[in-house]
Amino acid sequence: MPAVRVEKILEEPELYIIRVDDDRIKYFEATWDIPEGITYNAYLMKLKDAVVLFDATKAEYADLFLEKLKELVNPGEITHIIVHHTEPDHTGALPKVLEANGYKAQIIGTAFARNLLEGFYGEEVVKNFKIVKDGEELQIGGRTFRFITVPWLHWPDTMITYVVEDKLIFSCDAGGGYGIPETIDDSDEEVVQKYLPYVTKYIVTVIGHYHKYIVQNIKKLKGLGIIDDARMILPGHGLIWRKNPARVFEYYEAVGAGKVTKGKVLVLYDSMYGFVERRMEIVIDELRKNGLNPVVYRFTDKEAPAVSDILGEVPDSEALIIGASTYEAEIHPRIRYALYEIVDKANYEKPVLIVGAFGWGGVAGRKIETLITRSKFDHVDTVESKGAPGPEDEEKLREAVRKLVAWLS
Ligand SMILES: Cc1cc2nc3c(=O)[nH]c(=O)nc-3n(C[C@H](O)[C@H](O)[C@H](O)COP(=O)(O)O)c2cc1C
Ligand SMILES: [Fe+2]
Ligand SMILES: [Fe+2]
Known part of the structure; x- marks a missing residue:
């Protein structure tokens, strides 16, 4: 079984990463050779009157994920599950998580996401689904959660969450990369340098078909003024960006635009x-x-x-x-x-x-x-x-x- 890293990222709000380090995978999407592996990052935020889970993991690691989740919280106490993107590398474990939760949590996502989730996992999973629109805000546990759609990063269903008071961006596929970095975040430049080529490889193989939308969506986020301001960018794969959060989106923009290395x-x-x-x-x-x-x-x-x-x-x-x-x-x-x-x-x-x-x-x-x-x-x-x-x-x-x-x- 792959290793799972559970670490506290912030004290206030109390935030954890549950990172499944998939070193067993050989071909992502049954196509792309990734001897470097990949991580699936889920996050758990414990607030005053709410416990929020951001995304999950692949189906084959559902039991492993639940085991680790239970070290942080009784799954029955999860009040909200935010689904940024329904691709099963982030949602495969959802049916088991919901079962352990007693179907109490409200699932939050786009209308597209609701439709895809129902198709993948059946009606039960979307019984308590809250559809959010681009720019919509919800008050959860004393915080403002703003949902911003970023279509085609990587599917039409995709959105990110901006937690307004804390300036946190949960970005799922956007800002992600292949590889299993030794660290959780970008604090060690050596780790970052080794990781960046895997980010390029991830962008091209996974999102490359839609690369013009990378540029468009990042322009949109910049226009909203949330990138330069961000305290942290927390993607669904690879490193968390907290030393220099804007860097990963600048990198994405450069790859999306095909910025050249001279010669x-x-x-x-x-x-x-x-x-x-x-x-x-x-x-x-x-x-x-x-x-x-x-x-x-x-x-x-x-x-x-x-x-x-x-x-x-x-x-x-x-x-x-x-x-x-x-x-x-x-x-x-x-x-x-x-x-x-x-x-x-x-x-x-x-x-x-x-x-x-x-x-x-x-x-x-x-x-x-x-x-x-x-x-x-x-x-x-x-x-x-x-x-x-x-x-x-x-x-x-x-x-x-x-x-x-x-x-x-
Ligand atoms: C399995 C195979 C199929 C080939 N099919 C063709 C062909 O359809 N038309 C052609 O002009 N040459 C064909 N050739 C010849 C090669 O294109 C030619 O020898 C070329 O110089 C090979 O370059 P290489 O030595 O770098 O592989 C074929 C060669 C092989 C081995
Ligand atoms: Fe995806
Ligand atoms: Fe993904």
């Missing part, structure tokens, strides 16, 4: 027998000659990087270079899959250069070109040829890289 070029290719690779070596050499920094991921008979990791490299790259072989009149399967995910989850306005190799009839280059021209990416050039690259191919490849470099400057 970084993502080079991605497959090579079964080395012909694509020989082309990519020329490309990489020309990139370096032009002062750029290629970050290389390749699929060969010895290595197969995780697409989730590749996706995490896209937002801050200045450009992409995709190398592919033609495979049964198609794009090589590994690149095909990676590309489909890139144009879906990390669809940014960035230049792309395509390199292809084939045996008897090139198809990969044209098919990649079609995918790229239909996306937000800009197509710079396609250099595709047969077999081993000759001197003429080499010149074309170098020229194409120089064209890409000119595009960037």
Whole structure:
């Protein structure tokens, strides 16, 4: 069973985190390789006349969660359960929590959330459901709870809670990341530095399809003046942000907008027998000659990087270079899959250069070109040829890289 960390975060109001450190998961959403694991964070606030639970955990850890919850409170005393987002990584344990609670707690969420919860867990779970609208406030235990919808972060049901008097933002998926950080919060910069790449990976793989909404929603929260003012941001995954709460949303905004790291070029290719690779070596050499920094991921008979990791490299790259072989009149399967995910989850306005190799009839280059021209990416050039690259191919490849470099400057 995974470890569960229960820690007191604040004295006033009395606030705890119940963090399930899932080191057993291999593929988040049955897709994304996360050897780094993930945490599901729930929070419990004990007020004068109310006990509020913010989100829960995955179904498979419901018993474990209840066991830890019972160390903090008799579940029957929970008066309110706030459901920010109904994805079962936060709600799977809800039916068991409610059962232990005797169905006394009022569940608070959006109308969308009510509908989804009923679909997932049946009528019983939404019997005592309070639908809240964007900006609505409820007085609970002497505090003002303001609910702000942040649609598509990560589902249409999603909202955050702002506890007005204490300036606390409970943000669920928004502000979250993969990984199981050694600390609960951002107090240790070393932990933060190790964690931030997992935040990017989480953003792209989980919320990337809706990345324009990241920028929109953060603009909305900034407009409400609650980010700069926040005392703490408490997400549903990963670190709590209390040393510098605004930092995580600034980071989210940068990833959502595809803010670049100067000189970084993502080079991605497959090579079964080395012909694509020989082309990519020329490309990489020309990139370096032009002062750029290629970050290389390749699929060969010895290595197969995780697409989730590749996706995490896209937002801050200045450009992409995709190398592919033609495979049964198609794009090589590994690149095909990676590309489909890139144009879906990390669809940014960035230049792309395509390199292809084939045996008897090139198809990969044209098919990649079609995918790229239909996306937000800009197509710079396609250099595709047969077999081993000759001197003429080499010149074309170098020229194409120089064209890409000119595009960037
Ligand atoms: C399983 C397989 C399927 C292939 N299918 C095609 C094809 O449909 N059309 C083609 O022109 N070449 C095809 N080829 C040839 C490769 O595209 C060509 O050898 C290319 O140079 C491979 O580059 P690599 O050595 O970097 O993998 C195929 C090769 C393999 C091994
Ligand atoms: Fe989610
Ligand atoms: Fe989540």
